[in-house]
Amino acid sequence: MFINNPFKSNNCLLLLTILASSFLFSACGEHDDDDDDFVASAIVTAKSKPSIIDTGDRTQVNIYTSQVHNNGILLKVRFEKALQFVPNTSYIVVKDQNMKEKITPLFNDEDKKYTYLVFFLSPSQFGQDNDGKVVFELKGIKSQKNNTVEVDPDVDDPSIPNDQEFDVKKPEFSPDSVSYVTIR
Numbered sequence: 001m002f003i004n005n006p007f008k009s010n011n012c013l014l015l016l017t018i019l020a021s022s023f024l025f026s027a028c029g030e031h032d033d034d035d036d037d038f039v040a041s042a043i044v045t046a047k048s049k050p051s052i053i054d055t056g057d058r059t060q061v062n063i064y065t066s067q068v069h070n071n072g073i074l075l076k077v078r079f080e081k082a083l084q085f086v087p088n089t090s091y092i093v094v095k096d097q098n099m100k101e102k103i104t105p106l107f108n109d110e111d112k113k114y115t116y117l118v119f120f121l122s123p124s125q126f127g128q129d130n131d132g133k134v135v136f137e138l139k140g141i142k143s144q145k146n147n148t149v150e151v152d153p154d155v156d157d158p159s160i161p162n163d164q165e166f167d168v169k170k171p172e173f174s175p176d177s178v179s180y181v182t183i184r
């Protein structure tokens with residue numbers, strides 16, 4: 001009688017669904033404890049190819065970027081002044097796609113020791129899988145060993161206009177990834 005009553009059997013199904021989802025939730029909850037899953041702004045890895053160049057030559061910097069925050073990010077790049085950014089060489093490539101999207105850093109500022117580039121990027125620029133790379137070229141202008149090219153992604157604050165969101169006097173730079181370039 002109860003089983004044949006569609007209302008009762010729906011209730012039973014609902015109860016089962018609730019039980020199943022609470023089990024799933026608690027399983028996910030345990031997993032969250034190791035903190036590894038939380039991505040603060042994006043996952044980045046910098047690689048420069050080639051890593052040894054002559055003065056006047058260029059190296060191509062590839063910043064593998066994934067899991068970009070929904071708000072978008074400031075992709076901050078810092079390198080020593082023996083290297084110089086080559087204008088009009090920066091673009092994004094989505095993983096497994098050939099299309100290049102040209103991008104331009106909103107900031108290209110220097111202090112005594114470093115040059116800073118800041119790109120403002122949104123997750124949609126990295127395709128459906130939110131996975132791709134940012135590419136640009138640097139030119140060697142002075143012979144110097146082991147120059148660092150460092151990357152620090154930060155979440156774009158929607159309440160701050162982007163053109164006011166970086167200050168070279170207060171770069172708030174803590175690198176997530178470093179690549180080295182030697183200039184002979």
Ligand SMILES: [Ca+2]
Nearest residue numbers: 041152153154
């Ligand atoms: Ca950061």
Ligand SMILES: [Ca+2]
Nearest residue numbers: 157158160162
């Ligand atoms: Ca902003």
